[in-house]
Amino acid sequence: MAHLENQTESGIILDRRQILTGAAALGLMGAVPASAQTLMGAGAPKKGGTLRMGMEGGSPSDSLDPLTYADSIPITMSLMLWNNLIEVADNGDATGELFESWDVKPGAADWTFNVRKGITFTSGKTLDADDVIYSLNMHRGETKSPAKALLADIKEIKKLSATQVQITMTKGNIDLPFNLSDYHIIVVPNGYKDFSKPDGTGAFTLDEFQPGVRATFKRKPGNYWKPNRGYFDRVELIYIQDANQRTTALQTGTVDIINRVNPKTAALLAKNKNLVVSRTPGMGNRFCFVAHTDKDPFTNRDVMLALKYGVDRQKIVDNVYSGFASIGNDNCVGPKMKFFDAKQPLNRYDPEKAKFHMKKANYSGAIELQVSEGAFSGATDAGQIFQESLSKAGINLDLKRVSGDGYWDNVWLKVPFCAVYWGNRPTIDNQLTSIFYGGKTNPWNDSHFENADFSKALEAARIEIDPKKRQDLYSRCQSLVSQNAGMVNYAVQDYLDAHSTKLMGLTPSGRYDMGDDRIPEKGWFA
Numbered sequence: 001m002a003h004l005e006n007q008t009e010s011g012i013i014l015d016r017r018q019i020l021t022g023a024a025a026l027g028l029m030g031a032v033p034a035s036a037q038t039l040m041g042a043g044a045p046k047k048g049g050t051l052r053m054g055m056e057g058g059s060p061s062d063s064l065d066p067l068t069y070a071d072s073i074p075i076t077m078s079l080m081l082w083n084n085l086i087e088v089a090d091n092g093d094a095t096g097e098l099f100e101s102w103d104v105k106p107g108a109a110d111w112t113f114n115v116r117k118g119i120t121f122t123s124g125k126t127l128d129a130d131d132v133i134y135s136l137n138m139h140r141g142e143t144k145s146p147a148k149a150l151l152a153d154i155k156e157i158k159k160l161s162a163t164q165v166q167i168t169m170t171k172g173n174i175d176l177p178f179n180l181s182d183y184h185i186i187v188v189p190n191g192y193k194d195f196s197k198p199d200g201t202g203a204f205t206l207d208e209f210q211p212g213v214r215a216t217f218k219r220k221p222g223n224y225w226k227p228n229r230g231y232f233d234r235v236e237l238i239y240i241q242d243a244n245q246r247t248t249a250l251q252t253g254t255v256d257i258i259n260r261v262n263p264k265t266a267a268l269l270a271k272n273k274n275l276v277v278s279r280t281p282g283m284g285n286r287f288c289f290v291a292h293t294d295k296d297p298f299t300n301r302d303v304m305l306a307l308k309y310g311v312d313r314q315k316i317v318d319n320v321y322s323g324f325a326s327i328g329n330d331n332c333v334g335p336k337m338k339f340f341d342a343k344q345p346l347n348r349y350d351p352e353k354a355k356f357h358m359k360k361a362n363y364s365g366a367i368e369l370q371v372s373e374g375a376f377s378g379a380t381d382a383g384q385i386f387q388e389s390l391s392k393a394g395i396n397l398d399l400k401r402v403s404g405d406g407y408w409d410n411v412w413l414k415v416p417f418c419a420v421y422w423g424n425r426p427t428i429d430n431q432l433t434s435i436f437y438g439g440k441t442n443p444w445n446d447s448h449f450e451n452a453d454f455s456k457a458l459e460a461a462r463i464e465i466d467p468k469k470r471q472d473l474y475s476r477c478q479s480l481v482s483q484n485a486g487m488v489n490y491a492v493q494d495y496l497d498a499h500s501t502k503l504m505g506l507t508p509s510g511r512y513d514m515g516d517d518r519i520p521e522k523g524w525f526a
């Protein structure tokens with residue numbers, strides 16, 4: 001996707017596609033005086049300064065162990081200290097990071113990757129193939145890694161030389177480089193286990209880490225191995241879970257950048273001449289209510305269909321996200337994603353259909369849904385609208401508000417029905433695989449979805465070269481998930497970041513917010 005941004009008179013940075021296809025309808029269109037490159041990055045980058053970040057997306061249980069990463073703060077911290085094998089560029093392409101380049105044979109099952117030369121860890125050790133193989137194997141076999149499903153089809157990882165690795169797969173996948181870009185797959189030294197003492201190839205070293213409170217980092221001496229990256233002397237990352245408190249911190253100059261701007265105040269915030277709001281439409285978090293389909297009453301498909309037809313998605317988009325979102329269709333595939341099926345019928349709000357399916361299920365009891373602002377901002381408001389819209393179908397939703405402390409440890413994956421969000425992934429295969437593929441072997445398959453037709457179509461799509469046939473297969477996958485999984489994905493939010501005008505280098509990413517959670521590495525001060 002293209003991400004050459006322009007700035008409107010409102011002060012909101014939009015990606016080019018949004019400007020061409022409907023910014024005026026959202027009331028954001030103004031004159032387009034200059035490109036964002038001119039406004040946000042003219043002149044040569046320079047070293048120095050302390051970047052202060054105010055972020056939502058972490059908890060007191062956060063760890064630097066990559067097997068535990070579940071939100072934006074640990075990902076951002078990780079990418080300051082370590083590197084991935086593959087980076088997703090701003091245009092959405094897979095580009096080399098610690099894997100410099102690669103080749104693949106027909107069938108997409110036999111790959112050769114070239115390890116970048118001359119890279120050293122903080123300890124002084126030189127990166128080699130053994131480090132890469134060890135790091136990949138952390139996510140294979142007997143592991144709780146969320147990346148396990150992405151690497152499940154790898155049969156063998158073989159060292160060809162100190163700087164070359166061969167990966168052989170049981171089933172081909174032309175998107176393997178994107179799977180290797182997963183944020184859990186950082187590269188550590190061979191045999192490394194103590195993540196409280198980071199030893200990485202990133203631009204920074206850890207100074208202090210108080211989970212749930214703050215973390216600070218220092219730039220390594222000398223030049224970072226990536227050209228035009230790693231300019232800040234220090235980075236301070238502050239946990240600020242409340243959206244209004246993040247906004248206040250930015251407005252008062254306490255921080256230089258914040259993520260997850262409150263949609264209700266985004267347009268007003270953008271009018272501040274000292275601030276910029278960066279918006280990437282259709283690429284943000286997928287907000288959901290997720291049920292375990294192997295637990296009653298959610299084992300009954302009609303109960304799930306009643307819940308899908310019983311949520312007023314448009315009302316949530318309009319009232320909770322102030323229009324800075326699009327309607328979700330219960331499969332977490334966003335509207336800007338390649339192979340998104342725009343022709344697939346939406347599970348639109350229909351109280352009569354909801355009533356029909358609940359009656360067919362012969363279920364009349366209350367359904368408990370656990371929500372918390374600790375899950376994501378707006379979860380409680382969305383739950384209330386869900387409760388109200390279901391009541392019009394005669395369905396009783398027992399909305400239980402729970403503490404945000406430890407939500408991702410004590411509620412998600414534990415209770416039968418709760419609020420969840422999923423981040424954008426670089427490809428549809430990665431998105432569907434991370435959330436729905438692999439049944440119980442996938443530790444993050446949070447709806448416990450398992451469907452043989454889905455698995456067969458997804459595996460076939462991974463090696464299909466013909467774009468039309470591939471589209472048909474992915475359309476089939478989207479439909480099967482939408483109609484059968486325990487996922488009520490009601491909205492796909494736009495990414496909304498905001499920062500001081502002195503901060504340069506932030507461009508909307510082809511994957512995540514905050515410049516793919518790499519703004520400490522990518523940015524600099526004017």
